[in-house]
Amino acid sequence: MAMIETDRLSRKFGDLTAVDSVSFNVERGEIFGLLGPNGAGKTTTINMLVTLLPPTSGTAKVNGFDIRAQPAKVRQSVGIVFQDPSLDTILTGRENLELHARLYSVPKAVWKKRIAELLALMDLEDRADNIVRHYSGGMRRRLELARGLLHRPAVLFLDEPTLGLDPQTRELTWRYIKAMAQQEQTTIVLTTHYMEEADNVCDRIGIIDHGKVIALDTPDNLERRLGGDLVCLKIKNPDLKVLERLSYVKNVEVKDGQVGLTVENAAVHLKEILSLFDNVEAVEVRTPTLNDVFLKYTGRAIREDDTDEGWAEAAWRYQAGGR
Ligand SMILES: Nc1ncnc2c1ncn2[C@@H]1O[C@H](COP(=O)(O)OP(=O)(O)O)[C@@H](O)[C@H]1O
Ligand SMILES: [Mg+2]
Incomplete structure (x- = not known):
C-alpha cells in the first residue's frame, strides 16, 4: 500500500x-x-x-x-x-x-x-x-x-x-x-x-x-545503470584507439594522463585492457557508487566541497562533466 x-x-x-x-x-x-x-x-x-x-x-x-x-x-x-x-x-x-x-x-x-x-x-x-x-x-x-x-x-x-x-x-x-x-x-x-x-x-x-x-x-x-565498473588508468600519452574494438568498454574519457573507462565486468577484462598498454603507472578499479550516479545525471559531485577524493575520483568527475 x-x-x-x-x-x-x-x-x-x-x-x-x-x-x-x-x-x-x-x-x-x-x-x-x-x-x-x-x-x-x-x-x-x-x-x-x-x-x-x-x-x-x-x-x-x-x-x-x-x-x-x-x-x-x-x-x-x-x-x-x-x-x-x-x-x-x-x-x-x-x-x-x-x-x-x-x-x-x-x-x-x-x-x-x-x-x-x-x-x-x-x-x-x-x-x-x-x-x-x-x-x-x-x-x-x-x-x-x-x-x-x-x-x-x-x-x-x-x-x-x-x-x-x-x-x-x-x-x-x-x-x-x-x-x-x-x-x-x-x-x-x-x-x-x-x-x-x-x-x-x-x-x-x-x-x-x-x-x-x-x-x-x-x-x-x-549503480547498475551506469553500465559497468569504473577503471581508471594513469598512462602517459595513451593510444586509445586500441580500446575501440573492445565491446565491453562502454565509455572512455581522458584528462591529465588519466584514462577513465566504464567496463562491463572489470574483474574479467582488466588483464586484457592492461595488456594493450606498456606504460601504465597506476590502476584503480571500483564499482560505481551513488556519487557516480549523481555525477552521471548532473555533471557535478554531490558535495563540491569533498576534498578526500582520490585521483581516480577526480578523473571521473571530469568524465561526467564532459558529457
Ligand atoms: N522560505 C523560503 N523562501 C525563499 N526561498 C526558499 C525558502 N525555502 C527554501 N528556499 C529556496 O528553495 C531552494 C530549495 O531549498 P531547500 O528545500 O531548503 O533545499 P535542501 O533542503 O535540498 O537543501 C533553495 O534554493 C532555497 O534557497
Ligand atoms: Mg534541507
Whole structure:
C-alpha cells in the first residue's frame, strides 16, 4: 500500500522553483531517501508533505489523506525530525521526551521503556536531567532525534537526521531506524547528502537536483545503470584507439594522463585492457557508487566541497562533466 503518493508536487518562492513537479510513491514500511546537494529542494518537499508549507501546484497523499484537503489527518499520521533542533531549552532532556510522548498519547508503560532505550542509544543518560540550554550542539541534535523516534507515526520524516552526529551515533541511529521500519512497518522518508548512508540505509532513493527528481530506484539498480565498473588508468600519452574494438568498454574519457573507462565486468577484462598498454603507472578499479550516479545525471559531485577524493575520483568527475 502506498503511504505517500505525490502528484506533480511543486513549490515556487517568487521566481525560484524550489520543487518542480515531483511525483513518487513510497510504500508501507519502506525507507525512502531523498538525496541531493544543498538547495536541491529536499526540505521544501518534506515541509509540504507534513503540511507546514502549501504547494503552489500539484498535491500529495500521505497515509491516504490529501495534504491540501485533509491537513489535520495528515498531521496525525506523521512525525518529523527537523533539520534544525526545535527543543524546549528550559526543560531537561528527559522532560522534552516525556512532553512529546504525552502530546502524542503514547501509553506511559511504553514511553517509560522507550525513553530509557533512546537515552541510552543517544548516549544521553548521564545528562538526561540537565536542562537543554546547557547541552552542546551535538547533544541537542541527539535529543531531537530521540524525540522524533519516540512516538511511532505511520510516516516518519527525517530531514538530514545525522547531520553533525559523530560516526558511531550515526551508525547506531541507522540501525535503530532500520529496525523500526522492519518491526513496526513505519514508513520512513529521509533526506541526506551523505551518499554512503543513503546507499546503506534506503530501500529506494530519489536523486533530486534543482527541485527535480532526476533518478529514482533502488541503490543497486541506480549503480547498475551506469553500465559497468569504473577503471581508471594513469598512462602517459595513451593510444586509445586500441580500446575501440573492445565491446565491453562502454565509455572512455581522458584528462591529465588519466584514462577513465566504464567496463562491463572489470574483474574479467582488466588483464586484457592492461595488456594493450606498456606504460601504465597506476590502476584503480571500483564499482560505481551513488556519487557516480549523481555525477552521471548532473555533471557535478554531490558535495563540491569533498576534498578526500582520490585521483581516480577526480578523473571521473571530469568524465561526467564532459558529457
Ligand atoms: N522560505 C523560503 N523562501 C525563499 N526561498 C526558499 C525558502 N525555502 C527554501 N528556499 C529556496 O528553495 C531552494 C530549495 O531549498 P531547500 O528545500 O531548503 O533545499 P535542501 O533542503 O535540498 O537543501 C533553495 O534554493 C532555497 O534557497
Ligand atoms: Mg534541507
